[in-house]
Amino acid sequence: MSITQATSPDRLTGGDEEVFVTTNKSVWQRLMANPTAVVSIAALVILSLSAILAPLLAPGNPLKVSPADRFIPPGLEHFFGTDNLGRDMFKMVLHGGRTSLLVGLVVTVISMGIAVVLGAISGFYRQVDVVLMRLVDGLMAFPGIVLATAAAGIMGPSMTTVITSLSIVLIAPSLRIVRGQVLVVRELQMIEAARSVGVPTLRLFTRYILPAVSSPILVQASFIFSAAVLGEAGLSFIGVGIGPKELSWGNALTEARNYISQAPWIVLFPGLALMLTILALNLLGDSLRDVLDPRLARRR
């Protein structure tokens, strides 16, 4: 078992492959060999495409009111039926997905980005670590939705508010994970070796530590994404989210609850889209973890 073998999995064939794979390409290949991962990635691609292509798939303003078409059950003309204002639910779900997924994506990028930077600093500097970790304790112990509600309610409902408050709330769990990984990795021999030949700290981080901690970050990102989508929907649902002029899955459900006995389909479809997204993200996270950390997979 030579080192060359370990770093060039392409040359390997047969069942031993899993023992050696270390490159990113092989992670992708193994992910593609996992049926759950394939299904969840496919679902996410379809959901994202239908959100991106919403103006083409369902043209027209989704918020346009049409009183003559109120409460039409799902059918050929309106796939998902219409709501109390005669708005087409299919259009609302497709266009609503744009906001929901965009918020999820932006929140994930911001909170993971900050978590990586702060986690690296925290893992390297003890004094900063003590303060940061107490802050994280405080944020973690407190239910995020209350902080986000307070923030969103105070700053006024808007997409920026939702993104800001969800990002703040979701930094804490990610920061803890990144910091834990950095603490482990920085004790490795390769880091000691790099340090002894005088690699500067910043380069040490970008070149050696970041690649080593990228797997748990990737897994965490998929769970943060699902938490952000759910968070946005929850905040918008209780009226302190993106505001009434925008459309998201949570927003679409806000009014729906008043008409649940007349038109259950208004409640059904936005919620199904929401659940499908969260389910796909959670499954992707689970299978990523299995692929990246085979020790965990075996225990299941």
Add this chain to the structure above:
Amino acid sequence: MLRYLFKRFLLILPTIFVPLILVFLLLRLSPGDPAGMMLGDQATPEQIAALRTQLGLDQPVWMQFVLWLKGILTLDLGNSIFFREPVMQIIPRYATVTILLTAVALVLAVVIGVTLGLVSAMNRNKPIDRGVVTTAVLGISLPEFWFALLLIFVFAVTLRWFPVAGYNPPDAGIIAFGATIFLPALALGVRQSALMTRMMRSSMLDVLNEPYITTARAQGLPETTVLGRYAMRTAAMPVVTVAGLSAGYMLGGAVAIEIIFALPGLGRMLVEAVGRRDYPLVEGGVLTISLVLAVLNLLIDLIYAILDPRIRYQ
């Protein structure tokens, strides 16, 4: 044990103060003047200024913070701007509902989670296990507020087994109380029960592979003793952690559920108070949730130390 408790106690201080300071700053730094809101459009600038002085809003932020900290330490949280009543009198009314709701939801979640997790672990890789695992994954991805709406549609609107919304306090009789609390608690607890199912299953599977279980079986102990006395105690540890986290999550996450079912709880009160810029009430609400959570975390640590003596000596 005492030393351990003292150390744990020091560690909970940031968990109380970080959210409080955040909320305090957020409230102060955001636009919107509570004095102007209270008096309405008709008020003259003089009236608003007088009320601002009365509420201490004309002081610099740091001074307001010092006064507010003093208030907390002397258990004087001020008067609600909207209700014109001491915050200390308003909060218990709302907190009782939320705590009852969370407690019922937690009991439901633990009973469902532990039962399904055990059944699943006992029947590993059989159809029933696969069914439970799939249901749990679905359950974890279920948005509570959407599930609440589905529950209302099925059990309140269609079957008419429960009222659509509203709240009866326990004084009104256990059946009346139960009828209004069951659906909200189920909606609130379902994701947590799914988490606990997964946790219970995997921790039970781990424990069943331990040599001491094999030894117990080899000694001819009845299976109920092996599982009940030996396996369960160890397997329960991670579930206790999850239960604690769940309780904390549900205390805060009850907002949407309280709004949907029109329960007069702390979460709903908080959202309304934020809308009215009722600073003292918002701060009082956040303080209450922080305190309850801190006590809860301490209790969990205590249960931990009782279940596993090694923790005390670390």
